[in-house]
Amino acid sequence: MPDRPLPPHPVADGRVLDANIHLLDRAVLDRDGVPVLAVDDVEIDWPDDGGPVLLTSLVLGSGLTSRFFGAHQPRHTRLTVDWREVVDVGSAVQLGADRDDLDATWHERWLRDRVVGRIPGGRHDPR
Amino acid sequence: MNKVFGVALGVLTAIGGFVDIGDLVTNAVVGSRFGMSLAWVVVVGVAGICVFASMSGRVTALSGRATFEIIRERLGPRAALANLVGSFAMTFLTLTAEIGGVALALQLLCGVDPRLLVVPVGLALWVVVWRVRFTVMENAAGLLGLLLVVFLVALVVLAPDWSELGRQAVSGVPSTESPVTYCYYAVALFGAAMTPYEVFFFSSGAVEERWTRRDLGLSRLNVLIGFPLGGLLSLGIAGCAAAVLLPAGVGVASLSQVVLPVATALGVVGLVVVSLGVLAATTGAALETALSCGYALAQYTGRPWGKLVAPIRAPHFHVTVAGVVLVAALLLLTGIDPIMVTEFSVVFSAVALPLTYLPILVVANDPEYVGDRTNGPVLNAVALAYLVVILVAAVAAIPLLVLTRMGA
Numbered sequence: 001m002p003d004r005p006l007p008p009h010p011v012a013d014g015r016v017l018d019a020n021i022h023l024l025d026r027a028v029l030d031r032d033g034v035p036v037l038a039v040d041d042v043e044i045d046w047p048d049d050g051g052p053v054l055l056t057s058l059v060l061g062s063g064l065t066s067r068f069f070g071a072h073q074p075r076h077t078r079l080t081v082d083w084r085e086v087v088d089v090g091s092a093v094q095l096g097a098d099r100d101d102l103d104a105t106w107h108e109r110w111l112r113d114r115v116v117g118r119i120p121g122g123r124h125d126p127r
Numbered sequence: 128m129n130k131v132f133g134v135a136l137g138v139l140t141a142i143g144g145f146v147d148i149g150d151l152v153t154n155a156v157v158g159s160r161f162g163m164s165l166a167w168v169v170v171v172g173v174a175g176i177c178v179f180a181s182m183s184g185r186v187t188a189l190s191g192r193a194t195f196e197i198i199r200e201r202l203g204p205r206a207a208l209a210n211l212v213g214s215f216a217m218t219f220l221t222l223t224a225e226i227g228g229v230a231l232a233l234q235l236l237c238g239v240d241p242r243l244l245v246v247p248v249g250l251a252l253w254v255v256v257w258r259v260r261f262t263v264m265e266n267a268a269g270l271l272g273l274l275l276v277v278f279l280v281a282l283v284v285l286a287p288d289w290s291e292l293g294r295q296a297v298s299g300v301p302s303t304e305s306p307v308t309y310c311y312y313a314v315a316l317f318g319a320a321m322t323p324y325e326v327f328f329f330s331s332g333a334v335e336e337r338w339t340r341r342d343l344g345l346s347r348l349n350v351l352i353g354f355p356l357g358g359l360l361s362l363g364i365a366g367c368a369a370a371v372l373l374p375a376g377v378g379v380a381s382l383s384q385v386v387l388p389v390a391t392a393l394g395v396v397g398l399v400v401v402s403l404g405v406l407a408a409t410t411g412a413a414l415e416t417a418l419s420c421g422y423a424l425a426q427y428t429g430r431p432w433g434k435l436v437a438p439i440r441a442p443h444f445h446v447t448v449a450g451v452v453l454v455a456a457l458l459l460l461t462g463i464d465p466i467m468v469t470e471f472s473v474v475f476s477a478v479a480l481p482l483t484y485l486p487i488l489v490v491a492n493d494p495e496y497v498g499d500r501t502n503g504p505v506l507n508a509v510a511l512a513y514l515v516v517i518l519v520a521a522v523a524a525i526p527l528l529v530l531t532r533m534g535a
Contacts, residue, residue, distance in 0.1 A: 025199050025207075027192070027429050034440075038199065038429030061428065064204055091190055091495060108430070111442040119257075122438045122445075126260050 017089055019055065027092040028060060028081070030099035036081075037061040037104055039093060043080060057082050058093070060104040079104040145176075145357025146275055147412030148228030149221065149319040149473040151405065152466055154361045155385040156534075157312050158368025159378060161304060162295035166362055168313045172320025173358035175513045177350050179484050182491040182502070182510070183326050184346035187333040190496040194330040195426030197496070198486045210482040211427050215420055217479050218324045220472040222416035223455040226252070227465020228409035231382040235402040242460065249456035252413055256448050261335045261434040268411030274404030278363035281392035281401075287370035295369065311527040311534050314520045315470065318477035320358070321517070324419040326483060331422040335433050343500075367392075381466060417455075421448040470533060477524040480517045488514065 017023065019042055028036040041063030045054040057080040066073040081095065081102055088094040099105055116122045157165050183194050199207040229248045230241035255264055295301075300309045329349075338346060367388035372379065379385060386405065390398040418434075421444045425432035432444040459465065488510045491502050502510070 025204055027196055035429055035431045038196075038427070040204075068205065091192065108442055111446060112439045116442040116445055117439045119438075121258050124258065125437045126258070126434055 015089075022089055023058070023093065026089075028058065028095060029092050030095050030102075031087075031097060032099075034099055036095065036099045036102065040064045041067050041078075043075075043078070055083055058086070060102075062104070079106075145320075145325070145354055146272065146360050146408050147221070147322075147415075148224050148409050148465070149322065149469050150357070150361050151228070151364060151385055151408070152379065152382075152469050153312070153315050153319045153473055154364040155368045155372075156379045156470075157316060158365035159372035159384075161301055161309065161312065162369040162373050163292045163362075163365060164295050164298055164301055165309070165313055165316055166296045166365065168316040169320060169358050169361050169365070171516070172317045173354050173361075175317075175516070176321050176325060177354050178506070178510055178513060179321075179487055180326055180329050180354065181347055181350040182506075183330040183487050184333055184338075184350060185343060185500060186487065186490050186496055187330040188338040188342050188346055189340055189498060189500060191334065191339075192496065193334050193422065193426050194327055194483070194487060195423045196429070197490045198483070199427055201486045201489055202482070206482070207427060210479070211423055213479040214323045214327070214483060215423055217322075217472060217476045218327070218416050218419050218423070219451055219455065220468060220475065221322065221324060222413060222420065222451060223458050224465050224469040224472050225409050225413035225416055226452070226455050227459050227468060228382070229406060229413055230459070231465060232402055232406035232409055235383060235386065236399070236406065241465075242462065245456050245459045248413075249452050252410070252417060253449050253452050255414060256417060256434070256452075257438060257445065261332070264414060264434075265332070265411075268407055268414065271407030272404060272411055274400050275360050275408055276363075277389055277393070277397060277400045277404060278360060278367055281389040281397060282363050282366045282370065284392040285367065285370045285388065287366070292366060292369060305531075307527065308531050308534055310523065311474075311531040314477050314524050314527055315473050315534070317516075317520050318475075318480070318524070319473040320361070321480060322473070322476045323479050323483040324416050324476075326487065327419045327422055328415045331418070331426075331433070335435055337435075417448050417452050420451045421445070467533075474524050474528050474533075477517075477520045479521075481514065481521050484510075484514060484517060 023039050023042055026039050028039060030036050037060040039058050040061060041059035042055055043057045043059060045056045047053075059078050059080050062077070062079040063073065065071070081097075081104055085095045085097050086093060087096040095102075100109065154169070186197065187193060195207075195211070198210055202210065226245060226248055227241070230244040233239065233244050233248070234241045300306050333342075333346065336342075364385070368379065368385075371377075371388035371391055372384065377384060377387070382405065386398060386401045389401040393400075422432055424447050425441070425444045428443075430443045431441040433441060438445045488502075488507070490496050492507065494501060
């Protein structure tokens with residue numbers, strides 16, 4: 001993170017969100033309201049030319065260790081969801097996408113297809 | 128009619144969740160050594176679990192969010208991780224004790240070596256989690272767990288000297304025991320009454336049963352009938368031990384001594400009924416603790432969880448639950464004594480209490496979660512007083528465990 005101070009808060013129409021309070025550690029739901037993962041971290045684009053600071057994506061399911069220990073995780077190893085996918089921020093962050101289309105849930109698909117789905121009854125809907 | 132049925136079933140849910148192997152053993156041990164002189168701790172503990180379970184029920188019904196999601200949002204990822212590690216370990220230890228309890232109850236019923244039963248019991252628990260619908264599971268365990276009312280029947284049949292039991296209840300430390308041991312068992316009883324998994328399970332179960340604002344009354348009724356009834360059963364267990372085991376100088380070292388007073392009072396029929404009751408209560412608690420491990424981990428990471436969806440829709444959750452059941456069964460195969468694991472787990476759960484109950488209190492005052500139904504000043508004052516008691520118990524638990532060499 002650059003050492004220069006944060007730019008002043010832009011006075012703009014719309015809702016002001018505090019990344020710490022409204023985004024970090026919140027649950028993320030997909031378009032059907034199914035939980036995806038929690039927001040482990042956020043990616044912020046911080047242009048050197050002094051242009052506007054932009055929140056570009058949410059880090060899901062992979063950013064906790066670097067947040068705890070301060071390491072800089074290489075970008076390509078982070079599992080992210082683009083901010084454009086976010087349709088609403090309430091007591092949870094709502095996405096417009098289907099959770100199965102997201103890169104961030106790949107291990108879950110692996111566990112589902114290779115382990116849980118192969119055990120008899122794994123596909124049985126209890127309702 | 129449906130509504131009455133719903134309330135009845137919900138009440139059973141809470142009873143099934145309260146009296147587990149920890150309560151059975153701790154209350155019997157205490158009754159056989161201290162008579163009714165620690166009965167006040169059960170009353171304090173039941174009131175405490177009512178205060179916090181009703182808050183978490185309200186938060187869940189209004190926001191649809193279960194306890195552990197809230198713990199992470201409010202305490203941040205580090206403190207929540209500390210809490211997760213602590214409560215996961217305690218819940219796992221309790222699960223181990225409950226599976227051992229199921230095996231011991233089966234031994235009472237059919238005489239088979241409990242170690243042979245551990246693996247089949249674990250497998251059966253997994254099948255229930257994998258396949259059986261949530262409400263069916265809860266109501267079967269709760270309904271059969273009601274058989275434990277036989278402890279109260281036995282106490283009446285035994286016709287103890289009620290004035291003597293009453294005198295014990297207000298007499299403080301008995302002359303035969305040291306004050307430090309007394310405090311140790313006070314903390315153990317308090318921990319057994321307020322185990323954190325009860326709140327995880329209660330709030331997650333509320334999500335599984337799709338509670339909404341309309342179910343606020345149901346939530347309150349669950350708490351106010353279920354937990355006090357569980358407390359009454361606990362007192363019945365302690366009373367039976369105080370009436371039969373204390374005068375005979377018998378110490379409680381196994382489950383057969385816990386149920387001995389019932390057999391004395393009601394004979395073979397009583398023994399069968401109480402064994403079935405213990406079987407149901409420990410099975411219910413084993414399921415609740417196994418699910419609670421899955422709930423806590425999934426809610427911390429934000430993954431899908433629960434039995435409302437097919438296992439393939441919540442794969443991490445099901446792998447976690449199956450994993451903890453497997454490891455607990457393997458641990459019991461090494462021959463460790465489930466009764467000892469039980470005593471450890473109730474004392475250690477006292478340590479994990481503050482980190483669980485503080486965030487619930489904070490969120491129950493946050494309009495973002497509960498709208499206009501925030502805590503009133505009286506409830507907040509009571510809850511804060513409880514947090515002080517919980518903190519004292521948590522700090523004292525480990526030193527007391529060491530000082531008394533586990534209450535020896």
